[in-house]
Amino acid sequence: MNLFRHFTNEISAICANLDALKGQDVSRLTVEAPRDVSHGDITTNAAMVLCKGANMKPRDLAEIIKAEIEKLDGVTSAEIAGPGFINCRLDNGFWHRQLGEILKAGTDYGTSDVGGGHKVNVEYVSANPTGPMHVGHGRGAVFGDVLASLLEKAGYDVTREYYINDAGAQVDVLARSLYLRYREALGEDIGEIPEGLYPGDYLVPAAQALAKRDGDKWKGMDEEQWLSSIRDFAISAMMELIREDLSALGVKHDVFTSERELVGAGKVDEAINFLKQKNLIYQGVLEPPKGQKPDDWEEREQTLFKATDFGDDVDRPVQKSDGSWTYFASDMAYHLDKYRRGFADMIDVWGADHGGYVKRMQAAVKALTDNNGSLDVKLCQMVNLMDAGEPVKMSKRAGTFVTLRDVIDEVGKDVVRFIMLTRKNDAGLDFDFSKVREQSKDNPVFYVQYAHARAYSVLRMAAEELGADGVTDEKVLGADLSLLVDESEIALIRLMATWPRLVETAASAHEPHRMAFYMYDLAAEFHQLWNKGKDNASLRFIIKENVPLTMARLALVRALGSTIASGFGVFGVTPKEEMR
């Protein structure tokens, strides 16, 4: 249960039934946690947003509403503050019931149905199949994967998709690069890799596999004879590499869509024809870009899409001068395809260097779906690899290029995944090796993992002290939670109780990073409580002389563990039961 929504509904109902407020729109009414805990547990702006329509002073209206709120179940008192806030205190019983719900839900805690089973398509990674993934791809991969999981947790029906850009010139370059390596594999001395081809040695094993499969069949042939066949081989070899990288990172997709197949199936012609019928395709000449006129600029007539009708700055070419489709054209076909597969809501995760492409794609989606489809584009900023505060020097040429795989091998997938989510997507992210190896509060992954492990440690310790029979699930889950009365215990429950709402708002904002910050806060709250037991032995979780209280506290600890595990579940990070 999202307690804020619960009380929003309750208080909205109160207001709707007040004589003074008959017929008023209560949709602006909100219930939130006050910034300052001394103001109470929850606060509402009801009187302030409704006073105008009622023609009353906010504080006068607040008096009326307050009297009704005080009758609500779980509310002990309400008071009016500031310009007209109504601050409410909830009784401990309310928090104990929340804790009971958390325990019942276990690691499913926070699961919501706000998504209403609505279909959403999340497209992410979509790295060109020309080599292994780099760290920037990794960020997009984790972001997309976790956003998808988050939306699932919030009750959406999510499809995870990968768009394979296997139709452009870059895959021809790949094929030529592989062909060269193939000749090398057959024993030829190929010398330096020429400018314009991919130099990476990840092509070596692929070339050997090709040589093994086909022998010297392609040797000495003209490019047009081998290009198509070797290109297919190269693409599938590179996709194999990428799939391995993804699986090392624990990133999954439900659907892989090939641009080449889309084009081959005539989907681009279909999309363009659709737009032609709407008079959105025409022959025209574009102005040269201002300020940065390319040297080789020439005026030429092009086939253009009327993107300006849908909010873009200029109309966009869909056909190259050799008659083939531009990338944009096939991307339009791809999004139309997604729409026709039932996805009115689409989310694309791209690198920030594609920022200039957002408007035109959104314009295209509007045009192709008659404004029924929506596309949200999440741009992920650069990842700066650092070590002890210094940038890690990377050069493809010098062979010191750090791939995503290198990073995963170095620190593990869980660390990579978590760190990628510790910044919002449109902010740059420093990934510091020395920091993520550190075992301290400085390192958020460690700090949160440690909270989870500490929870397990307490449960293990209890079993040791009280005997395994004394700490069964039954006993912990059946504990008398009303024994938890210390303010710091209630504070922990209070924070855990906001998790369902956090899931919902993070999902609707498409901002998974909020979960990372929440988990860090939650871990801090728990560590803090643990530490109180140092000063004050009566606050320790395990008190041998008082088994009922111990059981209640173990229940609290267990709830903390499952709340963190719930977040980790969305993150695709395995919670640790002990630190080593």
Next chain:
RNA sequence: GCGCCCGUAGCUCAGCAGGAUAGAGCACCAGAUUCCUAAUCUGGGGGUCAGAGGUUCGAAUCCUCUCGGGCGCACCA
């Protein structure tokens, strides 16, 4: 020149669909800790939310402009 993103404490960043006295970590200062894992905790100082207007009961948050930074800008993907 245009578009998008960004500008919050010395540093790195949060800020919960507009709410009350703007928060956290690091760093700094002062303390605590023979104890369920010292793999920490408590307290303190520190901000004109880049600047200026506007919208309103109320703005770090929304709108406009200015300044500063990043990315992108015809037939690449």
